[in-house]
Amino acid sequence: DWTMAEFRKTKIEEIRAQVGKGKVICGLSGGVDSAVAAVLIHEAIGDQLTCVFVDHGLMRLGEAEQVVSLFRGHYNIPLVHKDVSALFLNGLAGVTDPEAKRKFIGKTFIDVFEEEAKQVGGADFLAQGTLYPDVIESVSFTGGPSVTIKSHHNVGGLPDRMNMQLVEPLRELFKDEVRELGRELGLPEIFVGRHPFPGPGLAIRIPGEVTRERCDILRKADAIYLEEIRNAGLYDAIWQAFAVLLPVKTVGVMGDGRTYDSVCALRAVTSTDGMTADIYPFDAAFLSRVATRIINEVKGINRVVYDYTSKPPGTIEWE
Numbered sequence: 001d002w003t004m005a006e007f008r009k010t011k012i013e014e015i016r017a018q019v020g021k022g023k024v025i026c027g028l029s030g031g032v033d034s035a036v037a038a039v040l041i042h043e044a045i046g047d048q049l050t051c052v053f054v055d056h057g058l059m060r061l062g063e064a065e066q067v068v069s070l071f072r073g074h075y076n077i078p079l080v081h082k083d084v085s086a087l088f089l090n091g092l093a094g095v096t097d098p099e100a101k102r103k104f105i106g107k108t109f110i111d112v113f114e115e116e117a118k119q120v121g122g123a124d125f126l127a128q129g130t131l132y133p134d135v136i137e138s139v140s141f142t143g144g145p146s147v148t149i150k151s152h153h154n155v156g157g158l159p160d161r162m163n164m165q166l167v168e169p170l171r172e173l174f175k176d177e178v179r180e181l182g183r184e185l186g187l188p189e190i191f192v193g194r195h196p197f198p199g200p201g202l203a204i205r206i207p208g209e210v211t212r213e214r215c216d217i218l219r220k221a222d223a224i225y226l227e228e229i230r231n232a233g234l235y236d237a238i239w240q241a242f243a244v245l246l247p248v249k250t251v252g253v254m255g256d257g258r259t260y261d262s263v264c265a266l267r268a269v270t271s272t273d274g275m276t277a278d279i280y281p282f283d284a285a286f287l288s289r290v291a292t293r294i295i296n297e298v299k300g301i302n303r304v305v306y307d308y309t310s311k312p313p314g315t316i317e318w319e
C-alpha cells in the first residue's frame, strides 16, 4: 500500500544517494511543482541546495512576493531572487508567435539561471519540478503521430553545456500527487492548492504582443476573477481558472461615452491531469458579476467573454 509518507522517505533516500556531498541548484518558477521539489530536496540535503528564483515578471498578482517569503521566511531555504522582468519584456517586444514566445522565455530563463548558477559556484546537480504529464506531453500528443503541441519551457531545456546531472524527484507524479506531497511536507494550503501556472506565465495568456502595460491589465482582471471564484467557494472544484487578454478591441458604451478597449476571455476547466479537460459550467449570474466587475474596475477592458472549449480539441492555455 503506497502512501505519500513512504514516497517522501524513499525519495529522500534516493536524493541523498544520488547527490552525496554534491551541491544542487534549483530553479524556481514560482509554481507549486518546483517549490515542492525544492522543499523535498532541502529536507534531504539541507544547505547543499541553493534555489534561484528567476522572476520573469510574468507571474500572477502578488505571487513572486509569496514565493520569496515562503522560502526565506518560512523554510529558511537559501534563495537568490533575480528580478529580470525588463530583460524578458524587452526580448518579447514585437514577438507574437506562440512558439517563438515559448522558446524565447525558455531560453532566457536558462541563460539567466546559468549565469546565477555560476555566481553560486560549482553546483554539480540541477533540480527540476518536472511532472509525469510534462514528460509525455512535450514528447508527443497521446495517440497521434509525434507532433509537438507546445514546447514546455521546464522540460528538456537544460543545455548540455551546463554539464550537470538532473535531480527530478517528481517525475513519476501527477499534479494531485504533487499537492499531496506538498501537504505532507507542510507547505501552506493556500500555496499547495493553487491552480497550475505555466512556466511562460502571462506571456501565453496575452495572444499577440506582450507589454508591461498589457501584463498589468491582465493581472488585475485575473485577480478579480480568482477572487470571485474563491468567494463563491468554487476554487477547489476547478483545475485551472484564468483570464486571457485578447489583441482585439471592440466598441462599448460607458456612461455617456463611447469606449474602444480590449476583450478579456475567461477560462475555467476541470481536469485530473491537465491532459484532457472540460469547461467549468458557471451559472450565468456568476459570470455576469465577474464581467461587470472587470469592466468597471480594469481600465483597458470593455468586454468579457467565456471560453466554452474542452480539451481536446482546445488546449487549456490559449498559446
Ligand code: XMP
Pocket: 150, 151, 152, 153, 154, 196, 197, 198, 199, 200, 240, 274, 275, 311, 314, 315, 316, 317, 318, 319
Ligand atoms: P495545455 O495548454 O497544453 O496545458 O493544455 C496543459 C497544462 O500544462 C500547463 N502548461 C505548462 N506548464 N510549462 C509548464 O510548466 C509550460 O510551458 C506549460 N504550458 C502549459 C497548462 O497551464 C496546463 O495546466
